Amino acid sequence: MQERTMKGTLLVLARLLDYPAPELRRNMPELHRVLRRENALSASRQAELEVLMDVLLEMDTISAETAYVDLFDRGRRTSLHLFEHVHGDSRERGPAMLDLRQTYEEAGLEFMSGELPDFLPAVLEFVSSQPRCEASAFLGEISHIVNALFVALMERGSAYAYVMGALLDLAGEEPRPLALAPEPTLDESWAEPEPFAGCSTHGQSAPEQPVTLHFVPKGTSINSGAEK
Numbered sequence: 001m002q003e004r005t006m007k008g009t010l011l012v013l014a015r016l017l018d019y020p021a022p023e024l025r026r027n028m029p030e031l032h033r034v035l036r037r038e039n040a041l042s043a044s045r046q047a048e049l050e051v052l053m054d055v056l057l058e059m060d061t062i063s064a065e066t067a068y069v070d071l072f073d074r075g076r077r078t079s080l081h082l083f084e085h086v087h088g089d090s091r092e093r094g095p096a097m098l099d100l101r102q103t104y105e106e107a108g109l110e111f112m113s114g115e116l117p118d119f120l121p122a123v124l125e126f127v128s129s130q131p132r133c134e135a136s137a138f139l140g141e142i143s144h145i146v147n148a149l150f151v152a153l154m155e156r157g158s159a160y161a162y163v164m165g166a167l168l169d170l171a172g173e174e175p176r177p178l179a180l181a182p183e184p185t186l187d188e189s190w191a192e193p194e195p196f197a198g199c200s201t202h203g204q205s206a207p208e209q210p211v212t213l214h215f216v217p218k219g220t221s222i223n224s225g226a227e228k
Contacts, residue, residue: 006040006135006170010128013163014121016049017080020056020064028053041166048162055159071160077152080120085145124167139171150175 012031018024032053035046056064072080079085083096100117104110104126111117123142127135139146146167153161168175 005038006132007128008034008038009040009166009170010124010135012049013166014124014128016052016163017121017124017160020061020068022061025056025061025064028057041169045162045166045169048159049166052159052162071153071156071158078149078156080149081116082118082120082123082142082145084118085148136171139167140173143168143171143173146171147173147176151177 012034015024015027015031032050035041035049041049059067072078076084086096097117100123101111104117107126107129109126109129111122115122117123127138130138146164150161150164150168153164165175
Protein backbone atom coordinates (compact mmCIF):
# COMPACT_ATOMS: atom_id res chain seq x y z
CA MET A 1 0.00 0.00 0.00
CA GLN A 2 1.38 3.38 -1.00
CA GLU A 3 2.40 5.63 1.88
CA ARG A 4 0.08 8.59 2.25
CA THR A 5 1.98 11.80 1.61
CA MET A 6 1.82 15.11 3.41
CA LYS A 7 4.63 16.86 1.54
CA GLY A 8 2.38 19.36 -0.21
CA THR A 9 0.48 20.12 3.00
CA LEU A 10 3.71 20.83 4.88
CA LEU A 11 4.83 23.18 2.11
CA VAL A 12 1.47 24.98 2.25
CA LEU A 13 1.81 25.39 6.02
CA ALA A 14 5.34 26.70 5.55
CA ARG A 15 4.13 29.24 3.00
CA LEU A 16 1.25 30.37 5.23
CA LEU A 17 3.79 31.20 7.95
CA ASP A 18 5.95 33.20 5.56
CA TYR A 19 5.91 36.97 5.40
CA PRO A 20 2.63 37.83 3.59
CA ALA A 21 4.17 39.50 0.57
CA PRO A 22 1.99 40.07 -2.53
CA GLU A 23 3.35 36.92 -4.20
CA LEU A 24 2.13 34.75 -1.33
CA ARG A 25 -1.30 36.33 -1.50
CA ARG A 26 -1.49 35.73 -5.26
CA ASN A 27 -0.69 32.05 -4.68
CA MET A 28 -3.52 31.46 -2.19
CA PRO A 29 -5.78 29.66 -4.71
CA GLU A 30 -3.01 27.17 -5.49
CA LEU A 31 -2.32 26.60 -1.78
CA HIS A 32 -6.00 25.88 -1.32
CA ARG A 33 -5.95 23.36 -4.19
CA VAL A 34 -2.93 21.54 -2.75
CA LEU A 35 -4.62 21.11 0.62
CA ARG A 36 -7.77 19.74 -0.98
CA ARG A 37 -5.91 17.45 -3.39
CA GLU A 38 -3.56 15.92 -0.84
CA ASN A 39 -6.24 15.68 1.88
CA ALA A 40 -3.70 15.00 4.65
CA LEU A 41 -5.74 17.02 7.15
CA SER A 42 -9.27 16.60 8.43
CA ALA A 43 -12.03 18.63 6.82
CA SER A 44 -12.28 20.80 9.94
CA ARG A 45 -8.56 21.61 9.89
CA GLN A 46 -8.70 22.45 6.20
CA ALA A 47 -11.65 24.74 6.87
CA GLU A 48 -9.67 26.53 9.58
CA LEU A 49 -6.74 27.08 7.21
CA GLU A 50 -9.13 28.44 4.62
CA VAL A 51 -10.25 30.98 7.24
CA LEU A 52 -6.64 32.12 7.60
CA MET A 53 -6.29 32.37 3.82
CA ASP A 54 -9.47 34.43 3.61
CA VAL A 55 -8.26 36.74 6.39
CA LEU A 56 -4.98 37.35 4.57
CA LEU A 57 -6.73 37.98 1.26
CA GLU A 58 -9.23 40.38 2.79
CA MET A 59 -6.50 42.54 4.34
CA ASP A 60 -4.63 45.03 2.22
CA THR A 61 -0.92 44.34 1.76
CA ILE A 62 0.35 46.90 4.28
CA SER A 63 -2.10 45.76 6.97
CA ALA A 64 -1.24 42.09 6.46
CA GLU A 65 2.50 42.75 6.58
CA THR A 66 2.25 45.03 9.63
CA ALA A 67 0.11 42.52 11.50
CA TYR A 68 2.61 39.75 10.71
CA VAL A 69 5.55 41.75 12.07
CA ASP A 70 3.65 42.80 15.20
CA LEU A 71 2.68 39.20 15.86
CA PHE A 72 5.85 37.27 15.13
CA ASP A 73 8.74 39.73 15.41
CA ARG A 74 7.91 41.68 18.56
CA GLY A 75 7.81 39.08 21.28
CA ARG A 76 9.34 35.75 22.26
CA ARG A 77 6.06 33.92 22.90
CA THR A 78 5.06 33.95 19.25
CA SER A 79 8.49 33.90 17.64
CA LEU A 80 8.74 31.56 14.65
CA HIS A 81 12.39 30.84 15.51
CA LEU A 82 12.22 27.55 17.37
CA PHE A 83 15.39 27.94 19.38
CA GLU A 84 14.07 31.23 20.74
CA HIS A 85 11.66 29.09 22.77
CA VAL A 86 14.31 26.60 23.86
CA HIS A 87 17.54 28.55 24.29
CA GLY A 88 16.57 32.22 24.12
CA ASP A 89 19.77 34.22 23.76
CA SER A 90 21.91 31.72 25.67
CA ARG A 91 25.21 30.23 24.54
CA GLU A 92 23.50 26.96 23.62
CA ARG A 93 21.67 28.50 20.70
CA GLY A 94 24.73 28.79 18.45
CA PRO A 95 25.70 25.10 18.64
CA ALA A 96 22.04 24.09 18.24
CA MET A 97 21.87 26.16 15.06
CA LEU A 98 24.97 24.45 13.70
CA ASP A 99 23.52 21.03 14.53
CA LEU A 100 20.34 21.88 12.63
CA ARG A 101 22.31 23.00 9.59
CA GLN A 102 24.18 19.71 9.74
CA THR A 103 20.87 17.85 9.81
CA TYR A 104 19.88 19.63 6.61
CA GLU A 105 23.22 18.83 4.98
CA GLU A 106 23.05 15.16 5.97
CA ALA A 107 19.69 15.04 4.18
CA GLY A 108 21.45 16.29 1.04
CA LEU A 109 20.03 19.80 1.28
CA GLU A 110 21.77 23.15 1.47
CA PHE A 111 20.09 26.02 3.29
CA MET A 112 20.01 29.11 1.05
CA SER A 113 18.32 31.95 2.91
CA GLY A 114 18.90 35.20 4.75
CA GLU A 115 16.91 33.71 7.64
CA LEU A 116 18.21 31.42 10.38
CA PRO A 117 17.80 27.64 10.02
CA ASP A 118 15.45 27.40 13.03
CA PHE A 119 12.84 29.60 11.30
CA LEU A 120 9.73 27.41 11.36
CA PRO A 121 8.85 27.77 7.64
CA ALA A 122 12.39 26.61 6.81
CA VAL A 123 12.10 23.68 9.20
CA LEU A 124 8.80 22.66 7.61
CA GLU A 125 10.31 22.88 4.15
CA PHE A 126 13.02 20.48 5.30
CA VAL A 127 10.50 18.15 6.96
CA SER A 128 8.48 18.05 3.72
CA SER A 129 11.50 16.46 2.00
CA GLN A 130 11.46 13.48 4.35
CA PRO A 131 9.42 10.24 4.15
CA ARG A 132 6.09 10.35 5.98
CA CYS A 133 7.30 8.35 8.99
CA GLU A 134 10.42 10.47 9.52
CA ALA A 135 8.46 13.67 8.92
CA SER A 136 5.89 12.77 11.57
CA ALA A 137 8.65 11.85 14.02
CA PHE A 138 10.42 15.18 13.45
CA LEU A 139 7.16 17.06 13.98
CA GLY A 140 6.68 15.09 17.18
CA GLU A 141 10.07 16.27 18.44
CA ILE A 142 9.10 19.92 18.05
CA SER A 143 5.45 19.49 19.05
CA HIS A 144 5.98 21.04 22.51
CA ILE A 145 7.12 24.26 20.82
CA VAL A 146 4.31 24.12 18.28
CA ASN A 147 1.84 23.60 21.12
CA ALA A 148 3.21 26.65 22.95
CA LEU A 149 2.81 28.69 19.76
CA PHE A 150 -0.72 27.35 19.34
CA VAL A 151 -1.68 28.47 22.87
CA ALA A 152 -0.02 31.88 22.49
CA LEU A 153 -1.66 32.54 19.12
CA MET A 154 -5.06 31.43 20.40
CA GLU A 155 -4.66 33.87 23.29
CA ARG A 156 -4.05 36.60 20.72
CA GLY A 157 -7.12 35.54 18.75
CA SER A 158 -4.94 34.99 15.68
CA ALA A 159 -6.01 32.75 12.80
CA TYR A 160 -2.33 31.76 12.48
CA ALA A 161 -3.07 29.40 15.40
CA TYR A 162 -4.80 27.16 12.86
CA VAL A 163 -1.44 26.40 11.23
CA MET A 164 -0.10 25.18 14.58
CA GLY A 165 -3.19 23.07 15.11
CA ALA A 166 -2.66 21.46 11.72
CA LEU A 167 0.99 20.73 12.54
CA LEU A 168 -0.02 19.08 15.80
CA ASP A 169 -2.45 16.89 13.89
CA LEU A 170 0.27 15.84 11.44
CA ALA A 171 2.51 14.99 14.40
CA GLY A 172 -0.25 12.86 15.91
CA GLU A 173 -0.53 15.18 18.90
CA GLU A 174 -3.44 16.94 20.58
CA PRO A 175 -3.31 20.61 21.60
CA ARG A 176 -2.68 20.86 25.36
CA PRO A 177 -3.46 23.68 27.80
CA LEU A 178 -0.30 25.48 28.82
CA ALA A 179 0.49 28.22 31.33
CA LEU A 180 2.70 30.69 29.48
CA ALA A 181 5.30 32.83 31.19
CA PRO A 182 4.60 36.58 31.23
CA GLU A 183 5.56 38.32 28.01
CA PRO A 184 8.62 40.57 28.49
CA THR A 185 8.21 44.23 27.72
CA LEU A 186 9.12 45.46 24.24
CA ASP A 187 12.24 47.13 25.63
CA GLU A 188 13.32 43.87 27.24
CA SER A 189 12.65 41.91 24.07
CA TRP A 190 14.80 44.22 21.98
CA ALA A 191 17.60 44.70 24.52
CA GLU A 192 21.07 43.92 23.19
CA PRO A 193 22.69 40.84 24.77
CA GLU A 194 25.94 41.21 26.67
CA PRO A 195 29.00 40.89 24.45
CA PHE A 196 29.84 37.23 23.77
CA ALA A 197 26.88 36.09 25.88
CA GLY A 198 25.17 34.27 23.05
CA CYS A 199 23.45 35.16 19.80
CA SER A 200 20.28 37.11 19.21
CA THR A 201 17.79 37.21 16.38
CA HIS A 202 16.18 40.48 17.37
CA GLY A 203 16.08 42.90 14.50
CA GLN A 204 17.63 40.47 12.03
CA SER A 205 15.19 41.42 9.28
CA ALA A 206 13.06 44.42 8.49
CA PRO A 207 9.39 44.35 7.42
CA GLU A 208 10.26 45.78 4.04
CA GLN A 209 12.86 43.07 3.43
CA PRO A 210 11.01 39.74 3.14
CA VAL A 211 13.22 36.74 2.49
CA THR A 212 12.63 33.70 0.33
CA LEU A 213 13.53 30.28 1.62
CA HIS A 214 15.43 27.88 -0.61
CA PHE A 215 16.80 24.42 -0.12
CA VAL A 216 18.95 23.04 -2.93
CA PRO A 217 20.72 19.67 -3.26
CA LYS A 218 24.30 20.01 -2.11
CA GLY A 219 26.63 20.81 -4.94
CA THR A 220 23.93 22.51 -7.01
CA SER A 221 24.70 25.98 -8.32
CA ILE A 222 22.64 28.73 -6.73
CA ASN A 223 21.78 29.99 -10.21
CA SER A 224 20.18 26.69 -11.15
CA GLY A 225 17.21 27.32 -8.87
CA ALA A 226 15.81 25.63 -5.79
CA GLU A 227 14.46 22.14 -5.69
CA LYS A 228 11.22 21.79 -3.87
